[in-house]
Amino acid sequence: MNEDAARRETDSGRGSGTAAAARNGREAGETPISRRQLLSIGATAGTVGLAGCVGRESRSPPDCSAVAAAAEREDGSVPLPADDDISMFRRGLGRYGYYPDETVPAAVRVDWSVPTNEIGHTAAKSTPRPTPDGETILIASDTGRIDAYTPAGERRWGIETGASRSLGFHGTPAIVDGTAYIGGYDGDCYAIDIDSGEVIWRTAAREFGGAIAIGSSPAYVDGTLYLLAEYSNPDSGALWELDAATGTPTWSDDRLWGMPHPSPAIDCEAGRLVTGSNDGVVYCWEFPSLEFAWSFQAGGEGGPDGESKAGGRFNLGAQIKGTIPTYDGAAFVGSWDGRFYRLDLADGSEEWSFQTGNIVMSNPAIDPDQGVVYVGSDDHHVYALDTETGDELWSANVGGRVIGSVTATAESILVGSYDTHLYALDRATGERRWRVENRGHVTSGAIPRGDRIYYAERGVVSNFYNDDEETVLEEPGHAYCLVPDE
Template sequence: MNGEKTGGERPRAEFERLSRRGLLAGVGAAGSLTLVGSSARARRTVPDCAGATADAGPVHAPRPVDDDVTMFRRGLRRYGFYPEVTVPSAVRVDWSAPINRIGHTAAKSTPRPTPDGETILVAGDTGVVHAFTPEGDERWSLETAAGRSLGFHGTPAVVGDVAYVGGYDGALYAVDVETGELIWRTGIREFDGSIAIGSSPAYVDGTLYLLAEYSDPASGALWEIDAETGTPTWSDDRIWGMPHPSPAIDCDAGRLVTGSNDGVVYCWEFPSLEFAWSFQAGGEGGPDGEPMAGGRFHLGAEIKGTTPVYDGAAFVGSWDGRFYRLNLEDGSEEWSFETGRVIMSNPAVDPEEGIVYVGSDDRRVYALDAETGDELWSTHVGGHVIGSVTATAETILVGSYDTHLYALDRETGERRWRVENRGHVTSGAIPRDGRIYYAERGVFSNYWDDDEETVFEGPGHVYCLVPDE
């Protein structure tokens, strides 16, 4: 085994917890705007997982099985799997629109079609939420306070006619899908002084789950929020290292799983939210080999990608260059696969064939046997892969730092086609009603050159592809 499993709460002095909460809550109270009002929490109601279990339908179906709910990676288990979709043999760009202008290297928000497919929501890194028709007409745009920071990188969860998305201003927004009007905003005071929410919300039975980030010290918290009011009902701040992933939930196994920048996977029982276990990926240890802020913080082991849950296991990519299968019951490592380079993409899972697909900074996409970790194929895609991998009936869709979106044969990994764009393609690619939607970063020159001034060359776009007949 290359990781370390621990049970119970991770080491932390109580005065450190209180100091962080007190300091950041004070900052938030002085500087935030909130439409929720009081920072007191609502009484917690345990959500019902009905509709989010395997008994609700085929194993490949998104969870919850609900025509009115859609979210990042298509459901609570975060499979990113569309078995009913056939990708065309040739495509062309039907339309595009500028949305991203910030030089932050995190993956960009993935376009999210509403449940009825009539509206395509895109949250930009400028803090603007856009709503397009499938034909590319902008229905509305909503400018938010997130534009004063790094905007949005998480993907909206859509429940009925309401979209929920967190911003890098540390706030959570609920937006009316039909009108683009703000319904409520839960500010940083309610999140105990959060500085950012890059996590995409998970939705279960009227309740949202997401991760918030904090500084001084670098840390995070898992939050439960009442979806109707935006009022927090529960949180756990044991997380270290500013977490970016979106929580994955397996109602059959009774587990909620996420990772963080400390290289740790955290797991809670669900829906009770009793802490279950943690797993430490490899890495170099803390500064000068010492623990950071009272907890193990392994540099070089960051976990940025969302962790899909399948077959009683969680599938985790780490900056330590390994991709892990962890047992959901106790967090033990069942296998790991080494690429030798950073892994931060969001994997896709084919639960019918038992295959997991993941990208790496080694410029390759891998198909792995989910049970054994054996490599089935790998394909070079010209650049780093930090965004989401999407699996369809016959095709794997994946964006690359070489500015292309790739379509790979699901059985062999051979390239079917690629589309050239402007910037790094770091969102997921979403097929819907014969169209494929995805987004890229803005274009910058000298971005990694410390001796030259970074220059903004042009905005990153959202794209819509259609069959080239």
């Protein structure tokens, strides 16, 4: 089996031997109802999925107006909540990965690094996340640890979690008012006090209907969290809404198939929440009402997989693993069919697509000031595309697959590669400014903060794709802090 085939099998089929628990608010003592039984109950259920869990008759939709107002009041470049105490994966709800006020030094060196990742699982690794004040760096590991460091590399605290019994953490925490929220591959979601490292609350997998994993990074709006959970038997997923103060689930929709990895993006101006999944489908809800709006099926060489998946809608080879940013009334989607799409947020119609040379699973970055989207592909290239037309502005070879996050700064693009390097590319031309050699595949995002850049890599493992040999950890992956090399 070649590496691509093995990776598809590993990512798509992980956990298939684990029985999924009864879904969505089943009361104690009731007879378990399978997902397929629920989906066949009637036309109404088939139309709206299971939005609004059984036993959860009311919800208080979050107020999205502050986010929309902030986008209008500033330059519209990054739709962040109007609160300096909020920090999220890909920077904000729109998931732009854009840092217009940060500059990248002409040359860098490693100031410090710490071992963090040890698991060969092929999902992109968690991105180190600075707190809004920049004084604490949270590093979540695929070992199930979470550690807090100062910018100088001094360890403040570290905790072991229940995720250590699984594949640890691959999502990135959302940080709000001194609390970090993160889901783990144990299927639990954690709220952690950043000052002390104490767990404030922990919502167990059973409260997510028997989830086997949460690889999604939470989105936060007005006291409410949104994330995706994964299930097996059958491979499927659900979008969940939680009360951030207590961790109590308040709503869910389990129409997703294919064990979804992306993090939901929310466009408060357009009134849409969007995500993708391993079935090759983009799902979109109205926001904040959470009425289902539309879906879009990407292509794929494998074609529909018939009855074993979602009534023929599951396209092998079309998996959508990257988080989908929203901008200019559109969603920007990379697929394992090798294409990168712009979809109309209003109805999900395809406005253009761009063909790369291999699968696309990276998290794109968007520069709204220039109207450019930057995306990496397994064809070893990063592409700069015009957001309006899809025209290629430039491409750059980075020596290996790009499966992590692309970051845009004032003048540079930061991107990690399977060739073990972190690259800084000129934002206007794609020319290499510098690259830093590391140990393992660089699959986290790179976060600029002041004069420092934080990122993480995978551990170095052997025999991961060889079923006849034991997988061996040769060396742990590290989290790094780069500083200017003056």
